[in-house]
Amino acid sequence: MPGGPPKLESMRAMFSAMDRAERIQALIDVADGFRPVPEAIAARPYPGERRVPHCESEAFVFAVPRDDGTLKFHFAVENPQGISAMAAAVILDKTCSGAPLDLVESIDPDVMYDIFGRELSMGKNMGLTSLVNMVRAEAARHRR
Amino acid sequence: MTRIEDRGYAHPELLVSTGWVAEHLDDPGIRLVESNEDPLLYPSGHIPGAVEVDWTRDLNQAVVRDYLDRDGFQALARRIGITPQTTVVFYGDKNNWWATYALWVFRLFGHTAAKIMDGGRLKWSNEGRELTREVSAYPSTGYAAPERDDATDRVFRDGVLAHIAAKRALVDVRSPEEYSGARLHMPDYPNEGALRGGHIPGAKSVPWARAINPADGTFKTAEELRRIYLGEAGLAPTDDVVAYCRIGERSSHTWFVLKFLLGFERVRNYDGSWTEWGNLVGVPIEK
Incomplete structure (x- = not known):
């Protein structure tokens, strides 16, 4: 069901074409670029309603409206071993912020x-x- | 946390501390093996010298629902450069849930020189100890393994049926909600399609993670464990016990606790677990 932001679909196609070892290395490289939500946006303890359900890495999502009507997404991942969550957060920020x-x-x-x-x-x-x-x-909440 | 040797375990030699591992990083008789649920963890940083054993790729057969056969285990052992005399120290994420699973599989092939690093990956990391992304490779060995022993530490569904008929002890290590049948999967995990919810008749509910100190992932003392498994669950070290969960991974953790930390005489892991039992035709359940 493609249809999300083009950057995300491009990334999806890129990762899908990788073999397992390439994908793991690429995701680790992506996760290395993770930066937690700035304190100016949110400070610990993060509000429970921002916490991602079912995520063992204790991930939080924050969306800040921008002047152009899009959103800037920020994330926090409290589990230092939450490498996968960090990689996913970076990907979502790069592809969905401003979309x-x-x-x-x-x-x-x-x-x-x-x-x-x-x-x-x-x-x-x-x-x-x-x-x-x-x-x-x-995104749905801010569209309304 | 008290020292491992002061905790009253039946077999303290099966556990090593993070400090012990740090002192044995260059010991050629030791092989560190990291086993995780998350495949990104090992390549993102592991204990220097450690190799990875992945539970899906390395321990399970791809087509038949079963573990490695002898040839497969030999190939794995040779690849990670161990001999039957090598002491393999397992550690991993999720409070060593996958580490005990790997240790259990290694013991199916008679590799008894196997230990668990108490506290696992998180404790090592939280102590600020070194992690590396350098993947270690070791010269291949000529490891010769015996046939897999499916009788000593493993039990199949017919064995479980006989176990029930004999009114022997069972431990359901899943969450209380799975045990009661209120849900068909563990919290925060998807439904894997078990047709019925509940537990194997007669099973006592002792979620696996109760054996762990949440603060640092280490195992509780023998006295604390006895309060749980003997006091609350009513088990006895002389019982013939079957542990099960969803696919046999969480229950391998409880198998380790009962067999080695509390010294139970006979403990077997039913790896068919609820994904098999909850779908089987003609077997009873309780809610």
Whole structure:
């Protein structure tokens, strides 16, 4: 069900074409670029309603409206071992921040299956899918 | 946390501390093996010298729902450069959930020189100890393994049926909601399609993570564990116990606790677990 922001679909196609080893290395490189939400936007303890359900890495999502009507997404990942969540957060920030909200809302919830690969454990996939769904929900909320 | 040797375990030699591992990083008789649920963790940083054993790719067969056969285990052992005399120290994420699973599989092939690093990956990391992204490779060995022993530490569904008929002890290590049948999967995990919810008749509910100190992921003392498994669950070290969960991973953790930390005489892991039992035709359940 493609239809999300073009940058995200490009990234999805790129990761889908990688073999397992390439994908893992690429995701680790992406995760290295993770920067948590600035304190000016949100400070610990982060509000519970910002927490991503089902995510064991204790991820939080923050959306800040921009003048052009789009959103800037920020994330926090409290578990230092939450490498997958960090990588997903970086990808969502790079591809959804500044994207039209209708496209963000229409992201395929299964996009993380293609980016992380089908061998990713069920628990991880569920957490990452919840992260996507929270970004989608933020877009939907700000469209109204 | 008290020292491992002061915790009253039946077999303290099966556990090593992070400090012990740090002192043995260059010991050629030791092989560190990291086993995680998250495949990104090992390549993002692991204990120097450690190799990875992945539970899906390395321990399970791709087509048949089963573990490695002898040839597969030999190939794995040779690849990670161990001999039957090498002491393998497992550690990993999720409070060593996957580490105990890997240790259990290694013991199916008679590799008893195997230990767990208490506290796992998180404790090592939280102590600020070194992690590296350099993947270690070791010369291949001529490891010769025996046939897999499916009788000592493993049990199949027919064995579980006989176990129930004999009114022997079972431990359901899943969440209380899965045990009661209120849900078909563990919290925060997807539904894997078990047709029925509940538990195997007669099973006692002791979620696996109760054996762990949440603060640092180390195992509780023997006295604390006895309060849980003997006091609350009513088990006895002389019992013949079967542990199960969803696919046998969480229950391998409880298998380790009962067999090695509390010294139970006979503990077997039913790896078919609820993904099999909850779908089987003609077997009873309780809610």
